[in-house]
Amino acid sequence: MQHYLDIPLTGNDRNIYRLRDFSHERLVLYFYPKDNTPGCTLEAKDFTRLKTEFASKGFRIIGVSKDSVSSHERFCSQHNLDILLLSDPDTKLAEAFGVLKEKSMYGRTYMGIERSTFLIDEHGHITKEYRGVSATDHAITILEEL
Numbered sequence: 001m002q003h004y005l006d007i008p009l010t011g012n013d014r015n016i017y018r019l020r021d022f023s024h025e026r027l028v029l030y031f032y033p034k035d036n037t038p039g040c041t042l043e044a045k046d047f048t049r050l051k052t053e054f055a056s057k058g059f060r061i062i063g064v065s066k067d068s069v070s071s072h073e074r075f076c077s078q079h080n081l082d083i084l085l086l087s088d089p090d091t092k093l094a095e096a097f098g099v100l101k102e103k104s105m106y107g108r109t110y111m112g113i114e115r116s117t118f119l120i121d122e123h124g125h126i127t128k129e130y131r132g133v134s135a136t137d138h139a140i141t142i143l144e145e146l
Helices: 038-049 051-056 069-079 092-096 138-145
Strands: 009-011 026-031 059-065 084-087 100-105 108-113 116-120 126-131
Touching: 009 069, 026 038, 038 051, 038 059, 038 069, 038 138, 051 059, 069 084, 116 138, 126 138
Parallel strands: 026 059, 059 084
Antiparallel strands: 009 084, 026 116, 100 108, 116 126
16 A cells, blocks of 8 residues: 555645545646746646646646745745645655755855656556656646656
């Protein structure tokens, strides 16, 4: 059994979700470092813009970061995002997917989320991983591969 399926996280709509709640759906689950940063904004806008095309291929898009639910709400409002964003402040889901990495900024090291995306089938199995990706054209690349 995949333990990551039962980790509860709150979405930008204030509902609590577990990946198990999306059984019988295929997911594009993407992890990103921080709301309202240039790369993360670009990526979220691309996923929003391509949401219909992903849906036509049978995939639902879900984004995950350590940001609070309030931050996600502002992020979605400011950029007209139409995708579900989950708040993982304790990094439980990020840890389960192995995307929590040591990073460095201004000589200070800290643990942060490495931009990564996972395709998950309707049974909760990871079918493809994209780790350490660039935000630019990432959503388009995945869509083209589907």
